[in-house]
Amino acid sequence: MEPLNFDWGNLPFGYQKTDYNLRCYYRNAKWGEIEISSSEYLPLHIAATAIHYGQQAFEGLKAYRGKDGKVRLFRWQENAKRIRNSAYGIMMPEIPEELFYEMVVKAVKMNARYIPPYGTGATLYIRPLLIGSGARVGVKPADEYLFMVLVTPVGPYFKEGFKPVSIEVVRDIDRAAPLGTGRYKVGGNYAAGMRAGERAHEGGFASVLFLDALEKKYIDEAGPANFFGIKDNTYITPQSESILPSITNMSLEQIAKDLGLKVERRRVPFEELATFEEAGACGTAAIISPIKKIKDHTTEQTFEYGEEAGPVSTKLYNRLREIQEGTSEDTHNWITVIEGI
Numbered sequence: 209m210e211p212l213n214f215d216w217g218n219l220p221f222g223y224q225k226t227d228y229n230l231r232c233y234y235r236n237a238k239w240g241e242i243e244i245s246s247s248e249y250l251p252l253h254i255a256a257t258a259i260h261y262g263q264q265a266f267e268g269l270k271a272y273r274g275k276d277g278k279v280r281l282f283r284w285q286e287n288a289k290r291i292r293n294s295a296y297g298i299m300m301p302e303i304p305e306e307l308f309y310e311m312v313v314k315a316v317k318m319n320a321r322y323i324p325p326y327g328t329g330a331t332l333y334i335r336p337l338l339i340g341s342g343a344r345v346g347v348k349p350a351d352e353y354l355f356m357v358l359v360t361p362v363g364p365y366f367k368e369g370f371k372p373v374s375i376e377v378v379r380d381i382d383r384a385a386p387l388g389t390g391r392y393k394v395g396g397n398y399a400a401g402m403r404a405g406e407r408a409h410e411g412g413f414a415s416v417l418f419l420d421a422l423e424k425k426y427i428d429e430a431g432p433a434n435f436f437g438i439k440d441n442t443y444i445t446p447q448s449e450s451i452l453p454s455i456t457n458m459s460l461e462q463i464a465k466d467l468g469l470k471v472e473r474r475r476v477p478f479e480e481l482a483t484f485e486e487a488g489a490c491g492t493a494a495i496i497s498p499i500k501k502i503k504d505h506t507t508e509q510t511f512e513y514g515e516e517a518g519p520v521s522t523k524l525y526n527r528l529r530e531i532q533e534g535t536s537e538d539t540h541n542w543i544t545v546i547e548g549i
């Protein structure tokens with residue numbers, strides 16, 4: 209294998225071709241054999257439900273190269289559970305946990321030369337994807353599905369890395385309805401948010417912050433990440449049925465407790481933004497992105513949290529990364545070491 213000549217420290221969060229991806233079809237109500245592919249393309253029926261009716265769901269997790277050279281997955285069981293839930297939400301078949309794990313591990317191992325070295329800030333992003341591949345013209349679930357796992361080396365989602373970003377509150381576009389698909393990781397949610405996201409980028413913001421679609425009174429989440437605020441030694445994060453249950457956020461709630469903070473998951477009124485000492489966006493891709501400014505696109509009301517990351521966000525970020533990279537003890541059993549690479 210040719211050695212890779214990447215500038216690991218400056219990788220964007222983008223697609224980079226790797227050597228292999230894995231595929232498995234669900235036909236006649238059962239999962240088939242795992243297939244290895246070196247093609248970046250799919251043979252897809254022109255009437256596949258994924259491309260007409262959005263019958264598709266995905267996941268995002270990372271393989272982390274540790275200081276000790278070992279490669280770790282972080283809470284992959286939660287991603288397996290969430291894609292099962294997403295599949296349930298839009299009438300797709302369940303992916304057995306063992307199949308999910310086997311394909312994730314195989315995809316990482318077969319592309320091991322793309323796992324970024326420790327200390328570069330880059331990681332191998334793993335993208336499991338489940339699509340309706342069977343043909344339908346009527347609006348009905350497909351009778352055939354394809355589960356794929358692809359990997360690609362990435363840098364931080366927000367180019368600023370762990371530097372505070374500005375985000376924009378959006379009131380005139382909703383990402384998801386209260387009883388809609390917001391809690392599932394399905395492509396339609398991201399399509400629904402794209403216009404708002406691009407407008408925010410054009411205005412110099414790293415991301416948007418959605419409010420609850422029903423009343424526009426409460427904070428929901430950022431485009432690709434959950435939201436948290438810090439005040440009075442408390443980690444506060446929105447409770448909402450239309451946001452994605454973030455595994456990073458769940459983990460930060462636990463880490464916050466471990467660090468002696470109180471944790472509140474509850475509705476977070478918009479006005480409360482004025483009271484936070486620190487604010488941040490969190491997710492697998494974003495890790496923690498501290499927020500320096502939140503501006504309401506409609507009213508232009510602005511909240512500021514400082515040009516530098518706050519002390520609590522910094523502690524949370526450091527502990528999370530240390531666990532993922534194996535330099536802090538894994539007291540909650542979150543880590544799976546991939547043996548043999």
Ligand code: PLP
Pocket residue numbers: 268429430431432433434451452453454455456457490491492493
């Ligand atoms: N919210 C949205 C809309 C996301 O796309 C993501 C990314 O997966 C998250 C939150 C963060 O979730 P997690 O921490 O599980 O990656």
Ligand code: COI
Pocket residue numbers: 267268269432433491492493494
């Ligand atoms: C992730 O954090 O894994 C995501 O999926 C966010 C984004 C790239 C959609």
